[in-house]
Amino acid sequence: MKKTITTLAVIFAVCAGFTACDTDAEPLNLQPAYKYSEEYYANLRAYKDTFKERSLCFVWFSDYDQSYSMAYRFAGLPDSVDICSLWGGYPDPVKNPLAYKEMWEMRNKKGTRLVMPTIIRIMENDNFANFGLTYEDMVNQTTTIDPDGVYPDWCVLYGNHLLKDVWEYGIDGLDLDYEPESSDERNYGIYGDRMTLFVQYLGQFIGPMSPNPEKLLIVDGHTPPAETEPYLDYYVKQNYGSSSVSFTSTFPYEKQVFTENIGAYWQTGGGMEAQAAAKAPEGHFKGGFGAFFCLRDYHTSDSGADKEIPYGHLRRAIQLQNPAVTK
Incomplete structure (x- = not known):
């Protein structure tokens, strides 16, 4: 398992800048479509299956009834998202076939868990x-x-x-x-x-x-x-608007996930990166970090974000929480 996770982390480090894009969307912050190998997806699913053994990435995602930009599509979400809460509801396979198809591709091919809020x-x-x-x-x-x-x-x-x-x-x-x-x-x-x-x-x-x-x-x-x-x-x-985390005594550290409201703090990322970087006491790990209305991070705009990569703040937070391992 360690070999699998290490291999995947290397792939993440090399390929983090790539993501699919919609050719009709404005060119700012978009990347050309990139096709990964079946080995990549197998390693990705294996990594996702370890979410209970490490800190995870949790997002609430919505507005996928629109498709003119990758910001509104499941296919545009970073591969490293572990759990996606369907804030826009379950997409109807008849009325919204693209969202339905991409949601299940994300689940079955990338291993991202789906929960209903x-x-x-x-x-x-x-x-x-x-x-x-x-x-x-x-x-x-x-x-x-x-x-x-x-x-x-x-x-x-x-x-x-x-x-x-x-x-x-x-x-x-x-x-x-x-x-x-x-x-x-x-x-x-x-x-x-x-x-x-x-x-x-x-x-x-x-x-x-x-x-x-x-x-x-x-x-x-x-x-x-x-x-x-x-x-x-x-x-x-x-944990909206905060750059620190405070663990409650009634839940194990490993069950506590801290989230930022990117809908409100999309320009700067708010405290998300600080929350992602926060650690549990020695011998433990925190449950994870996450983002509400995460789609608003697709077009990052502040000088601290990786301007050429969609979801700049979210991707950096993922790396801060679980740094890619290199050989």
């Missing part, structure tokens, strides 16, 4: 009604499993609704955006003990405690309750 608020906009429940049901249902091991209705119905995407689409897991903002959500929705219960329910089917550990269960946003940790693969922190 969802803002988990069951009280907002009466979301509970979509599952045949009433406001009173939410107020009165318990936050615990009953003596027979049965979960409350809201937990089962909403949980199965999310799991359906994993099974039907064949993707790699769920990304739960945990942002309980309203008082109703905090009192009667997915928050605190109910969040723990919800994660435990999902954790029966996906995640490290399930019979399907290859299917990822991820939480981003607010820090989830400590009791959820065994059921989660990663806690992805929205």
Whole structure:
């Protein structure tokens, strides 16, 4: 395995400047299409399979209903991205065949994992009604499993609704955006003990405690309750606007991923490179780094970025976190 990873790292170092491009897009920051060998892709997939053994790269990607620029295409993402959260939803194979094709090529050829993000608020906009429940049901249902091991209705119905995407689409897991903002959500929705219960329910089917550990269960946003940790693969922190990282004591270092909002800091890259370079204490490694709205980094423009390479900040952050190994 070390030989495989070393070989791949050399390839990354030599080929980092190449990426596919759309001939209709403006010439700035674009590279000509480059074809890699099957050996390259085999090594790339082998490297991706080690993501639990090292710090990874996580992105939220969206706007792939457009195709006039590689910034909006899965084929334009750096090969070293480990997990892609589908912020633009699952592309329809009929209405958006190019995005569908390139997404699955990225998954099957490059080994990039695909997860479905969802803002988990069951009280907002009466979301509970979509599952045949009433406001009173939410107020009165318990936050615990009953003596027979049965979960409350809201937990089962909403949980199965999310799991359906994993099974039907064949993707790699769920990304739960945990942002309980309203008082109703905090009192009667997915928050605190109910969040723990919800994660435990999902954790029966996906995640490290399930019979399907290859299917990822991820939480981003607010820090989830400590009791959820065994059921989660990663806690992805929205560490926006910060050039430092702060580890929470309730999750292992290896499960904590720090992300920057490139949608807001596209001109400079914000704190992404600093977060990528940050290390866990000796004997550990951090879960990784990542970017929200990563597509806005496609056309980097500040003097510190690699102007001739799309995704300049993101690529440099990848190298800062996991420097290419040369013989």
